[in-house]
Amino acid sequence: MILSVLDIARPNLFEISHLELYIHYAATIVIAALFIYWFYSLYRKLGLDRKSFLELIRKWNWRNLFLYGIFQRKVVKDYYAGTMHVLISWGIIFLTISTALVALDNDILAPFGIRILVGSFYLAFEVFSDTGGLMLLVGLTMALYRRLRKKVLLHTVWDDYIVIGALYLIAFEGFFLEGLNIYLLNTLQNFSYVDQYRYLGSLFSIFWYNIFGNNTIDAIIAYRVLWEIHFLTVFIVLGYALLSKLSHVILSPLYVTLRDQKVRGEMSTPFKLEELLASGSFDIKMGIEKPSDLKPIQRLETLACTDCGRCERACPAFAAGRELSPRVLMQTLKSNVGDSREFVPAMFSEDFIWSCTTCQACVEECPVTIDPQNYLLEMRRDLVFKSRIDKQKVQFLNNLTYTRNPLGNSPSERNIWIEKSKKFENDEYLLWIGCMASFDPRTKNVAESLIKILKEANVSFGVLGEEESCCGDSARRLGEESRYQELVMQNVSVFKAYNVKKIITICPHGYNTFKNEYSRFIEGLEVYHHTQIIEKLIREGKISIDKREIDFTYHDPCYLGRINGEYDAPRFILSKAVNLVEMERSRSRSFCCGGGGANYWYKVNEKEPISQIRIKEAEGKSRNVAVACPFCLGMLEDAARTLGKEDMNIRDIAEIVASGIQRNSSESGSSGSR
Numbered sequence: 001m002i003l004s005v006l007d008i009a010r011p012n013l014f015e016i017s018h019l020e021l022y023i024h025y026a027a028t029i030v031i032a033a034l035f036i037y038w039f040y041s042l043y044r045k046l047g048l049d050r051k052s053f054l055e056l057i058r059k060w061n062w063r064n065l066f067l068y069g070i071f072q073r074k075v076v077k078d079y080y081a082g083t084m085h086v087l088i089s090w091g092i093i094f095l096t097i098s099t100a101l102v103a104l105d106n107d108i109l110a111p112f113g114i115r116i117l118v119g120s121f122y123l124a125f126e127v128f129s130d131t132g133g134l135m136l137l138v139g140l141t142m143a144l145y146r147r148l149r150k151k152v153l154l155h156t157v158w159d160d161y162i163v164i165g166a167l168y169l170i171a172f173e174g175f176f177l178e179g180l181n182i183y184l185l186n187t188l189q190n191f192s193y194v195d196q197y198r199y200l201g202s203l204f205s206i207f208w209y210n211i212f213g214n215n216t217i218d219a220i221i222a223y224r225v226l227w228e229i230h231f232l233t234v235f236i237v238l239g240y241a242l243l244s245k246l247s248h249v250i251l252s253p254l255y256v257t258l259r260d261q262k263v264r265g266e267m268s269t270p271f272k273l274e275e276l277l278a279s280g281s282f283d284i285k286m287g288i289e290k291p292s293d294l295k296p297i298q299r300l301e302t303l304a305c306t307d308c309g310r311c312e313r314a315c316p317a318f319a320a321g322r323e324l325s326p327r328v329l330m331q332t333l334k335s336n337v338g339d340s341r342e343f344v345p346a347m348f349s350e351d352f353i354w355s356c357t358t359c360q361a362c363v364e365e366c367p368v369t370i371d372p373q374n375y376l377l378e379m380r381r382d383l384v385f386k387s388r389i390d391k392q393k394v395q396f397l398n399n400l401t402y403t404r405n406p407l408g409n410s411p412s413e414r415n416i417w418i419e420k421s422k423k424f425e426n427d428e429y430l431l432w433i434g435c436m437a438s439f440d441p442r443t444k445n446v447a448e449s450l451i452k453i454l455k456e457a458n459v460s461f462g463v464l465g466e467e468e469s470c471c472g473d474s475a476r477r478l479g480e481e482s483r484y485q486e487l488v489m490q491n492v493s494v495f496k497a498y499n500v501k502k503i504i505t506i507c508p509h510g511y512n513t514f515k516n517e518y519s520r521f522i523e524g525l526e527v528y529h530h531t532q533i534i535e536k537l538i539r540e541g542k543i544s545i546d547k548r549e550i551d552f553t554y555h556d557p558c559y560l561g562r563i564n565g566e567y568d569a570p571r572f573i574l575s576k577a578v579n580l581v582e583m584e585r586s587r588s589r590s591f592c593c594g595g596g597g598a599n600y601w602y603k604v605n606e607k608e609p610i611s612q613i614r615i616k617e618a619e620g621k622s623r624n625v626a627v628a629c630p631f632c633l634g635m636l637e638d639a640a641r642t643l644g645k646e647d648m649n650i651r652d653i654a655e656i657v658a659s660g661i662q663r664n665s666s667e668s669g670s671s672g673s674r
Contacts, residue, residue, distance in 0.1 A: 010117035069253030087139030094132020179204025255304035287381030311362035321607025324355035326372035358597030380479030424462030436630035449658035508559035556590035557629035595631035611639035
C-alpha cells in the first residue's frame with residue numbers, strides 16, 4: 001500500500017507498556033518537584049522577599065533574553081568557541097523541543113484522539129530532531145577537542161568532562177534508540193518510507209540490523225531496556241545539572257534578563273554629597289564589606305558565572321602576573337554567597353583588590369555580561385571608607401584636596417593655557433585641558449597641538465585656567481566617592497556660571513566622566529573627545545592633512561574604545577595622515593596600557609608590567625605608535641624607555657595631525673595659527 005504524506009503519522013511509543021509509562025510519569029513528577037525545590041532554594045539564596053522579588057521581576061528584559069541568552073550575541077564573537085557553544089546549546093534546545101512535542105502528542109493529546117505529529121509536520125519534526133542531535137554531537141566533539149588540545153588556556157575541572165560525557169551519553173543513547181526503533185518499525189511494519197527524514201537515526205539502524213538480523217523478539221527486549229536506560233540517564237543528568245555548571249543553562253539567561261541596565265562607563269552613585277551637606281546627616285555606608293552585603297541581582301550575577309575563563313584570558317592584570325583574576329573573583333563570590341566574613345582578608349588580599357585597571361576587558365568578553373570590575377570598585381570603596389590605604393593613595397587624595405589635581409601642582413599653573421588660547425566666554429566649546437595636559441611636561445605638547453588644530457579651523461573655544469579642577473575619575477575609581485563629588489560640585493558650579501554646553505576633552509577618562517557620570521549632577525552637557533572633533537573638522541574640510549607614507553599602529557584607549565564605543569574617529573584621522581597598521585589586539589579587544597582605575601598613581605606587585613606587554617605588541621607591528629589618551633602616552637613611553645626602546649615614536653593623534661597641518665601651512669606661507 002502506498003501512503004500519501006497526509007497519511008503518515010509518528011508511531012507512538014513502540015512496545016512500551018503502560019506500567020513503564022506510569023513509572024515515567026511518576027519520575028517526571030519527582031524531577032519537577034526537584035526543580036521547584038531548586039528554584040525555592042535559589043529564591044532563598046538570593047535573599048529575596050516578596051517586595052524585592054517583584055522589583056526584580058519588573059526588570060524583565062525580553063530583548064536581553066533573546067540577544068544574550070538564546071542567540072548568544074557575546075558568545076559568537078569567538079569563532080571557534082562561539083560555534084561550539086551555539087551547536088551545543090541549540091542542539092539541546094532542538095532536542096528539548098522535540099521531546100516536548102512527543103510528550104504533547106503521545107501523553108496529552110493522543111488519549112483524546114488528537115495527533116499533531118502527522119503529515120508534513122511530522123516529517124519536518126524528524127529532520128528537526130536528528131539535526132538537533134547532530135548539532136549536539138558536533139558541538140561536544142569540538143568542546144572535548146578544545147580542552148584536550150589545550151591550545152587555549154582553560155580552567156578545566158573534572159566537572160567539565162563529566163558534563164561533556166553525560167551529554168555525549170544522552171546523544172548517543174538517543175541515536176542508538178532511534179536506530180533500534182527504525183529497525184523494528186521497518187522489520188515489523190514496513191515503515192521505511194520516512195527513513196530519509198530520520199537521516200542520522202537510519203545510519204545507527206545499520207548497527208542493529210547487523211546485531212539482530214531477523215530476531216525481532218530480542219530486539220524488542222533490547223529496545224525496552226535501552227529505553228529505560230536512556231530515560232534514567234536523562235533524569236540523572238537533569239538532577240546533576242542543578243548541582244553542576246550545567247545550571248548556567250537556567251541561571252545565565254535569567255541573569256541577563258533581570259540585570260540592571262546601566263551605561264557601561266558609569267559607576268553607581270550611592271549618595272549625593274550636596275544633599276548630605278544640606279541635611280547635615282552623614283550616616284552612610286560605602287561599598288561592600290562581605291558577601292552578605294550583595295543585592296539579590298548581584299548574588300544572581302555571581303551564580304550565573306560559568307567559570308569559562310574568558311575574563312581571565314582577557315585580563316591585563318592577570319597577564320601581568322598580578323594577584324587578580326576576575327574568574328577567581330566571581331567563583332569565590334559564587335561559593336560564598338551570603339557569607340558574613342569580610343572580603344579582605346578572609347577571601348582576597350588588598351593587592352587583589354587594587355590590581356584592577358578598570359579596562360572592562362572582562363565585561364567585554366563575558367558571554368552573559370557579568371561585571372567583575374563592579375565588585376572590585378565597591379570593595380575599594382569599603383577599604384577607603386575604613387582608611388585602609390597606603391601612603392601613595394593617601395598622597396594622591398591629599399593632592400586632590402589641597403590643589404584640586406593629583407600631581408600636587410599649584411592650580412595657578414593652569415592659567416598658562418589662557419595665554420596659549422583664550423579664556424572661555426560664551427564660546428561654542430569649552431576645551432577641558434585636564435590634569436595631565438596641564439602639568440605633565442610631555443602631555444602639554446598634546447594640548448598645544450590640539451589648540452593649534454582648533455585655531456586652524458577657526459573653532460570657537462576657550463579654557464578655564466585655574467578655575468578648572470580634576471574631573472574626579474581617578475578619585476572615584478580609587479574608591480573615594482566623597483572626594484570625587486567635591487570635585488564634581490566645584491566643576492558643575494563653574495559650568496553653570498559660564499553656561500557651558502559643549503566640552504572637548506583631551507583625556508578619555510575625563511570624556512567618560514563628563515559624558516556618563518556628571519549627568520547625575522548636571523543636565524545638557526555635550527561631551528566630545530578630541531579625536532571626534534578632529535574627525536568632524538576633517539570631514540567638513542576645515543582642516544587638511546598632508547598624508548605621510550609612514551606606518552603607525554594605533555593603541556585603543558580602554559575608556560574611549562571599549563567603554564564608550566569610539567573606534568572609528570581615531571582610525572579615520574590616521575587613515576588621512578599616515579598608513580595605519582592594526583595590532584592583533586585592537587578595537588573591543590584592545591589590551592590596556594595599565595594606567596586606568598587610578599593605577600597610574602600607585603604601584604601594584606606584578607611580574608611583567610602591563611605597559612611593557614603592550615609596547616612589545618605594538619613593536620611587532622610598527623615602531624610608530626599612535627595614542628589618544630594622556631595616560632596611555634605616559635605609560636607606553638615609560639615602558640619603551642624601560643625596555644631600552646627609546647627609538648619608538650609614540651605620539652598622540654593630535655600631535656600627528658598638528659604636524660601635518662604645520663607642513664601644509666609652511667608650504668603655503670601661512671603661520672598656521674590665529
